[in-house]
Amino acid sequence: MTKIEIDILGGGREVGRSAILLKANEKKVLFDYGVMFSDGEPEFPLHVAPKEIDAIFLSHAHLDHSGGLPLLYVTENPKLITTKLTAEITELLIQDFIHISGYFLPYEHLELKSMMQSVTPINYNDSMKIGPLTVKFLNAGHIPGSIMTILEVNNKRILYTGDINTINTRLLKGAPKKLPKLDAIIIESTYATVNHPDRKETEKKFIKGITEVVDNGGIVLIPAFSVGRSQEVLCIIRAYKLKYPVTLDGMARKASRIMLRHPRFFRNYKLLVRALEKAKWVSGWSDRRKACKKPGIIVSPAGMLKGGNAVFYMKKLARNERNAVFLVSYQIPGTPGHILLESGVFNFGKKVEKVKSRVEWFDFSSHCGRKELLEIIGKMKKDTKVILVHGEEGDIEKLGEEIVEEFKLEVIVPKNGDKIEI
Numbered sequence: 001m002t003k004i005e006i007d008i009l010g011g012g013r014e015v016g017r018s019a020i021l022l023k024a025n026e027k028k029v030l031f032d033y034g035v036m037f038s039d040g041e042p043e044f045p046l047h048v049a050p051k052e053i054d055a056i057f058l059s060h061a062h063l064d065h066s067g068g069l070p071l072l073y074v075t076e077n078p079k080l081i082t083t084k085l086t087a088e089i090t091e092l093l094i095q096d097f098i099h100i101s102g103y104f105l106p107y108e109h110l111e112l113k114s115m116m117q118s119v120t121p122i123n124y125n126d127s128m129k130i131g132p133l134t135v136k137f138l139n140a141g142h143i144p145g146s147i148m149t150i151l152e153v154n155n156k157r158i159l160y161t162g163d164i165n166t167i168n169t170r171l172l173k174g175a176p177k178k179l180p181k182l183d184a185i186i187i188e189s190t191y192a193t194v195n196h197p198d199r200k201e202t203e204k205k206f207i208k209g210i211t212e213v214v215d216n217g218g219i220v221l222i223p224a225f226s227v228g229r230s231q232e233v234l235c236i237i238r239a240y241k242l243k244y245p246v247t248l249d250g251m252a253r254k255a256s257r258i259m260l261r262h263p264r265f266f267r268n269y270k271l272l273v274r275a276l277e278k279a280k281w282v283s284g285w286s287d288r289r290k291a292c293k294k295p296g297i298i299v300s301p302a303g304m305l306k307g308g309n310a311v312f313y314m315k316k317l318a319r320n321e322r323n324a325v326f327l328v329s330y331q332i333p334g335t336p337g338h339i340l341l342e343s344g345v346f347n348f349g350k351k352v353e354k355v356k357s358r359v360e361w362f363d364f365s366s367h368c369g370r371k372e373l374l375e376i377i378g379k380m381k382k383d384t385k386v387i388l389v390h391g392e393e394g395d396i397e398k399l400g401e402e403i404v405e406e407f408k409l410e411v412i413v414p415k416n417g418d419k420i421e422i
Helices: 069-073 084-100 109-117 199-215 229-239 252-260 269-278 285-291 309-317 336-343 370-378 393-407
Strands: 005-010 019-024 027-031 036-038 041-043 055-057 080-083 119-122 127-130 133-139 147-153 156-160 184-188 219-223 246-248 296-300 324-327 345-347 352-354 358-361 385-389 410-412 419-421
Touching: 027 147, 069 084, 069 109, 080 084, 084 109, 084 119, 084 252, 109 119, 184 370, 199 219, 199 229, 199 296, 199 324, 199 358, 219 309, 229 246, 229 252, 229 269, 229 296, 246 252, 252 269, 285 309, 296 309, 324 336, 336 345, 336 358, 370 393, 385 393, 393 410
Parallel strands: 027 055, 055 080, 080 119, 156 184, 184 385, 219 296, 219 324, 246 296, 324 358, 385 410
Antiparallel strands: 005 019, 005 419, 019 027, 036 041, 127 133, 133 147, 147 156, 345 352
């Protein structure tokens, strides 16, 4: 029987530049091809020859899974398979990536255009054939349009999760917990050692905090990722029927317009529509200045305060103790958001100052935590290979040890460049 080979091109013992090549029966398929930012410079996965790729499966739009894809369209046009929503949001994010890059990128808008022309759109629970490979797509619950991919070949079944969340949120249904029998699972481990708090309790604390600040005459700035987190926050505010003015700014507006065209991907599309209708969408600097003058809520990227209009709002609001900054996105160490949480200071342009406004962080993660990862893996049959990717080196190894001890499964924690046979 022909072996299946899995090559780890990116995401091995690191979070970022996810890329996995699978070879079977003379077919080669690629799962994701992302980018990672280290000291500001983009790092891409290991090289793969585009002309040898029969298909690319894109799990979701985030740049750490999609940002390297245009590299594969410089001279070739491999088939790109993903949801239509993911394709449109990916185009938005990569356009912005090209636009804001202060460094050399090895591709331009032309390659992005070729990539978009190569898209074959699929929906959740669709199946397709690529030669001897049978492929099925499931909801990953991570961000709108995200997929898990099950690939069957040679009577073997392999699942690539991409980024995954099994918890229902206001915006999305969680990924299915019941999975078919698998010979291997390639699973993300971003939160390998971290358990998330109860979602409903986090929502209640978040709403209580907003109420306290706005009732006291303050403004709550919520820096949030454009894709998914901004819309999730708006849905939570709407679900609790808060009456305060809500302002939506930044790229979250474009992302929201795209989402509104794809109702099938949302747990409660009507809630999303109402949440976006309730918000005041900023149309210029006059609106931004007005939003800073009256009590209310402002939702604006960037989620880690690295740029975007959230920085403008910080400079206007963070010196006033009546106001608050509620961070709702993961904060990478070294980013302004992380520094704010750790030391309470922010660079206001001319100097770094202590922030007087209330600062809090709320865990609205769109990834499985340790508990949910163990729940998924605990249901695997005894001869399933567990391949842990997309996790920090020390943490991912700890999770691997826990899986071996608890479930007696074979665990592989690969490095980039490693080849695994199934």
